[in-house]
Amino acid sequence: MKTSINWTKLVTQGRAKAIGIPWSKEEEIALKEGISAEDVRAGLLTLKEVDKANKTGEDDLDRLPIEELNKSAKELGLNIDEDVVARTDLIKEIEKAEESNEDLFKKTRPELSAMAKELEIEFQYIKTTKSDFVELIQKARLK
Amino acid sequence: MPITTKDFPVLTDDLQEIFNEVAKRKVAENVGFRIFNVFDNERKTYDYAALHGLAGIQKLTEGQDFPNITGVEGDTATWTQAHYGGLVSVSKDMRKFDLYDKIKGIAKSITSEAFDKIDQSLADVLIHGQDTSYTDVYSETVSSICPDSKELFDDGHSSPAGSETFDNVITDGTNQNPALSRAAIVNMRNIGLTYKDPVGLNRPINYDTLIYCPALEDQAMRIVNSSMLPGTANNDVNPVKGWIKNMIMWPRLQTASDSTDASAYWFLADSSKMKDVLKCIFAERPSLDSPDVVYKNKNWDYSLDFYYSIGRGYPAGIAGSLGDETTP
Numbered sequence: 001m002k003t004s005i006n007w008t009k010l011v012t013q014g015r016a017k018a019i020g021i022p023w024s025k026e027e028e029i030a031l032k033e034g035i036s037a038e039d040v041r042a043g044l045l046t047l048k049e050v051d052k053a054n055k056t057g058e059d060d061l062d063r064l065p066i067e068e069l070n071k072s073a074k075e076l077g078l079n080i081d082e083d084v085v086a087r088t089d090l091i092k093e094i095e096k097a098e099e100s101n102e103d104l105f106k107k108t109r110p111e112l113s114a115m116a117k118e119l120e121i122e123f124q125y126i127k128t129t130k131s132d133f134v135e136l137i138q139k140a141r142l143k
Numbered sequence: 144m145p146i147t148t149k150d151f152p153v154l155t156d157d158l159q160e161i162f163n164e165v166a167k168r169k170v171a172e173n174v175g176f177r178i179f180n181v182f183d184n185e186r187k188t189y190d191y192a193a194l195h196g197l198a199g200i201q202k203l204t205e206g207q208d209f210p211n212i213t214g215v216e217g218d219t220a221t222w223t224q225a226h227y228g229g230l231v232s233v234s235k236d237m238r239k240f241d242l243y244d245k246i247k248g249i250a251k252s253i254t255s256e257a258f259d260k261i262d263q264s265l266a267d268v269l270i271h272g273q274d275t276s277y278t279d280v281y282s283e284t285v286s287s288i289c290p291d292s293k294e295l296f297d298d299g300h301s302s303p304a305g306s307e308t309f310d311n312v313i314t315d316g317t318n319q320n321p322a323l324s325r326a327a328i329v330n331m332r333n334i335g336l337t338y339k340d341p342v343g344l345n346r347p348i349n350y351d352t353l354i355y356c357p358a359l360e361d362q363a364m365r366i367v368n369s370s371m372l373p374g375t376a377n378n379d380v381n382p383v384k385g386w387i388k389n390m391i392m393w394p395r396l397q398t399a400s401d402s403t404d405a406s407a408y409w410f411l412a413d414s415s416k417m418k419d420v421l422k423c424i425f426a427e428r429p430s431l432d433s434p435d436v437v438y439k440n441k442n443w444d445y446s447l448d449f450y451y452s453i454g455r456g457y458p459a460g461i462a463g464s465l466g467d468e469t470t471p
Contacts, residue, residue: 003287022288
């Protein structure tokens with residue numbers, strides 16, 4: 001016999017750590033102290049640790065609320081189903097997309113133009129800026 | 144005289160009668176069926192939804208339309224039925240040498256085993272009430288969490304309907320998981336009666352049922368049945384006697400099927416609410432079916448099988464203690 005519960009909803013509401021993983025006792029204590037679910041997920045279990053992280057800006061993605069992650073994913077052109085995607089998977093996809101974007105921005109305009117041609121993207125070289133090329137290539141890759 | 148093919152219908156009737164007799168006795172004896180809400184459901188899965196704080200009763204002015212009662216939906220869970228069964232084999236030897244007692248014994252034993260395992264699987268739900276999973280009586284690892292992802296007995300049950308949390312780990316006012324005592328029952332009565340639902344409305348839980356194993360029977364009887372305060376020389380009345388209406392001694396609570404020693408565990412329940420929490424859902428109740436054919440090995444194989452699942456809802460109505468003063 002099997003019990004299935006709505007983990008996605010619980011994770012979204014900050015009532016479970018991840019799909020299939022409830023909060024541990026230490027994490028529950030941190031939540032009761034008022035530390036946000038995102039910070040606890042990022043391993044910050046005391047207010048001191050949260051302050052330190054706020055100053056250094058470390059683990060930024062891990063600490064973002066799910067709504068912000070969904071927004072970032074959309075901005076990066078990722079095709080996701082917000083209702084079912086696991087938070088950890090979403091972070092991985094955003095990281096990958098960001099890395100891929102960084103690589104594209106490192107390329108020169110002629111290199112990007114060559115890539116766009118390979119992907120059979122229609123464009124006018126004169127009117128297309130570097131960031132336009134990046135956007136067109138990202139969209140074509142998603143297709 | 145050997146049992147021959149001609150005797151097949153007669154033997155089938157006899158085995159069916161044995162099954163019915165044992166099943167009837169077991170259904171009456173099995174304590175789990177008194178604690179769990181046992182019902183039938185034809186579907187493979189059962190969808191549970193906790194409804195918290197149905198609200199809508201308001202003061203009405205003359206001629207005003209009645210306001211709609213709105214439900215604050217809580218957490219959901221899906222419980223999937225599983226199939227269990229076994230064969231009663233009547234071998235050629237048994238028939239040839241007319242080992243009727245042995246045949247009867249096997250039928251009795253397997254029927255009894257089916258109901259015993261079901262009852263133990265229900266007892267394991269309470270015994271493992273502070274675990275997230277355990278190995279059940281069928282040697283399968285099963286999840287034991289409630290729809291809010293917490294163990295059945297947890298000090299921080301939550302709900303999407305509001306910020307109120309609910310604690311159903313028994314406490315005596317000082318320690319969590321205390322040994323069975325009058326002080327713990329008194330404290331839990333106070334906690335139960337002042338329980339607020341997730342939207343903050345007081346919905347009293349009347350802990351009127353004490354559930355325990357044989358190791359605690361003597362103490363439970365003394366705490367509840369004594370007309371004066373037990374263990375003291377004063378003449379004060381013992382109010383627990385009036386509060387606890389049902390005392391349920393469940394032998395299978397003493398040891399779990401995975402050999403966990405639960406002899407100090409005890410539980411309190413509200414008899415009007417516990418069946419909303421604990422569910423035992425049958426798609427098919429245990430039945431003995433006769434074979435259509437006589438097989439090549441000349442065994443006559445009678446099958447005994449059933450489908451069921453166990454569910455745990457939002458547990459406002461039952462509380463548990465491991466009796467060892469550990470922090471859950």
